[in-house]
Amino acid sequence: MTQDRSIRIGSGSANELDHIFRTAKLVKQDDIDYLCCDRMSETTLNNAIKRKNDDPTKGYGRNLAEFFEQILPLAYEQDITIIGNFGQANPEAGGKKVAEIAAELELYDLDVCSITGNDVSDVYQNGGLTTDGPLTGQTDDPTALEGFVGAHVYSGLQPMVEALENDADVILNGRSSDAAMYAAPSVFEFDWAFDDWDKVATGHCVGHLLECGVHGTGGNIADPGYVNIPDLADLGPPIAEVSSDGEFFVTKPPDTGGKVSELTVTAQLLYEVEDPEHYYHPDVVANFKHASLEQVEENKVRVTGITGKPKPEKLKVNIIADGGFKGSIIMGWGGSNALEKAELQRTEMLEQRLDNINELLESDVEILDSKINILGYDAIFEEQSPELEGGLNEAFVRTAIKTKTREEAERVLNFLTMDGFWGPVGGIEPIKQIQPLMEVYSALISRDDVEMQTNYESPDRPGSSEEPAADEVTG
Amino acid sequence: MAKSLKVRELAYARSGDKGNVTNVFLIPYRGSDLELLDEQLPPSRVKNQFGELVHGEVDKYIYPNVKAINFVLHESLEGGATQTLAMDTLGRNQGFLLQELTVDVPDDFQPPQTIDGEKEWIR
Numbered sequence: 001m002t003q004d005r006s007i008r009i010g011s012g013s014a015n016e017l018d019h020i021f022r023t024a025k026l027v028k029q030d031d032i033d034y035l036c037c038d039r040m041s042e043t044t045l046n047n048a049i050k051r052k053n054d055d056p057t058k059g060y061g062r063n064l065a066e067f068f069e070q071i072l073p074l075a076y077e078q079d080i081t082i083i084g085n086f087g088q089a090n091p092e093a094g095g096k097k098v099a100e101i102a103a104e105l106e107l108y109d110l111d112v113c114s115i116t117g118n119d120v121s122d123v124y125q126n127g128g129l130t131t132d133g134p135l136t137g138q139t140d141d142p143t144a145l146e147g148f149v150g151a152h153v154y155s156g157l158q159p160m161v162e163a164l165e166n167d168a169d170v171i172l173n174g175r176s177s178d179a180a181m182y183a184a185p186s187v188f189e190f191d192w193a194f195d196d197w198d199k200v201a202t203g204h205c206v207g208h209l210l211e212c213g214v215h216g217t218g219g220n221i222a223d224p225g226y227v228n229i230p231d232l233a234d235l236g237p238p239i240a241e242v243s244s245d246g247e248f249f250v251t252k253p254p255d256t257g258g259k260v261s262e263l264t265v266t267a268q269l270l271y272e273v274e275d276p277e278h279y280y281h282p283d284v285v286a287n288f289k290h291a292s293l294e295q296v297e298e299n300k301v302r303v304t305g306i307t308g309k310p311k312p313e314k315l316k317v318n319i320i321a322d323g324g325f326k327g328s329i330i331m332g333w334g335g336s337n338a339l340e341k342a343e344l345q346r347t348e349m350l351e352q353r354l355d356n357i358n359e360l361l362e363s364d365v366e367i368l369d370s371k372i373n374i375l376g377y378d379a380i381f382e383e384q385s386p387e388l389e390g391g392l393n394e395a396f397v398r399t400a401i402k403t404k405t406r407e408e409a410e411r412v413l414n415f416l417t418m419d420g421f422w423g424p425v426g427g428i429e430p431i432k433q434i435q436p437l438m439e440v441y442s443a444l445i446s447r448d449d450v451e452m453q454t455n456y457e458s459p460d461r462p463g464s465s466e467e468p469a470a471d472e473v474t475g
Numbered sequence: 476m477a478k479s480l481k482v483r484e485l486a487y488a489r490s491g492d493k494g495n496v497t498n499v500f501l502i503p504y505r506g507s508d509l510e511l512l513d514e515q516l517p518p519s520r521v522k523n524q525f526g527e528l529v530h531g532e533v534d535k536y537i538y539p540n541v542k543a544i545n546f547v548l549h550e551s552l553e554g555g556a557t558q559t560l561a562m563d564t565l566g567r568n569q570g571f572l573l574q575e576l577t578v579d580v581p582d583d584f585q586p587p588q589t590i591d592g593e594k595e596w597i598r
Contacts (some may be wrong), residue, residue, distance in 0.1 A: 266538075
């Protein structure tokens, strides 16, 4: 490999619901080598684990088929390797599904790799996790959690690099580090050593800047009067051009909206990072503090100055447990005194309802927590809400409750419904919603307790009697 | 002589969540304003601004080359996005509260200009 080579990595999605039209446009019009896709959050993992519990052939991304049916033929034509955590709770089943789709599309020479080993629920059950150490999102010591759903370890580079060495065209992960998915192509292409900490950290910075998709190119940035972002409906996903020496550029496809500027890249660089000198990943502790950014041309920014230290001793585990239900009901009024009406409803009607709920319902409903806020006035900033200058044309009271069961939430919301009409004049038809809640904890696991595996699939040719490639075990 | 300016006239803000922690950061439109923001925004002032919204400590980190200030707010999401009853489950508006703070500047101090409806970027 020459030292002057560079590769182009495109961001395919920031989560499972991200727009596929945008990915299709990227893959059709831009010359990228890799398409990396984040398809997971704690919520999606929770749902995926439950789907797998119900049906062992499921538990991969719900819209995996929709994504690959659209994107696979385009990527195949351009020789683009796809890496993503489509696998969620069941990467192996996801891999088989992709192979099936490839067969339907007659892409018989596609090599699919699924990476398994993230589920460490048994280690959790045997008390093998620790909670000391540098963690974010840690709450209490999570032993014997009621409503335990699963414990999944964040895995890193090695299985993905191995898959790339074995010519995989599509790699499906479970709970891999998002940034590691974007680092793997550079490590593989440029033969960066796993202990070349500065390079590995740089690869993870590529990931950090791209893993949130258009959040890095204009999404969640526009601030009228202060920062303008063109063409919000057609934001272009970020692309990284990475060189073998670790220098890289962030850009986006031409003929797309959004912006890649020193401001937008800075806004993504700092996002969701606590201490920039100690940004933990399974394969490196990255240091972003001394990063330098330079706008080299319109919509292209050079990134330098990323360094790294040796990987952490232990790996981080994501523990998920059911956390009851959240019910909310929104009531509203219009008029020049709309705010006073909403306030009247809050103090004279709703607060009293919640205080007396069991007498009123003549049954035992436990409201574990509640909140009553006025939308447009104090729902986002609560007690810290700035003074309003002038009233509101319309105002809405939102009552939110936390209950253990869905039935209790339903009872309370149904009971409150008519109060939306029986309060001040002008009450609109209330809007109700019930969502499951989830408790999420972080813990640490010894690397000795984790064994990742790569599993290979090839699409079946019609009438062939070939069996899928046997599983290979990696360290 | 001195006057008061809101932080929002000097710096862009964004915030994000990780469990029950948010990070809220400021990016001065004009790099040279980093110093005055750093001096006048100690963690205690930020914690005070957030009141009951933040139950834990506030840490502060500077990025010297890109010229930005990161505040980490502990216990600021009522348990986290997947458990909270708050409307802003992900704490994405916390930057605005930071921008409401004021800083003291000399009377002849000019904030970064607004050109074509947005703040001029100077590094």
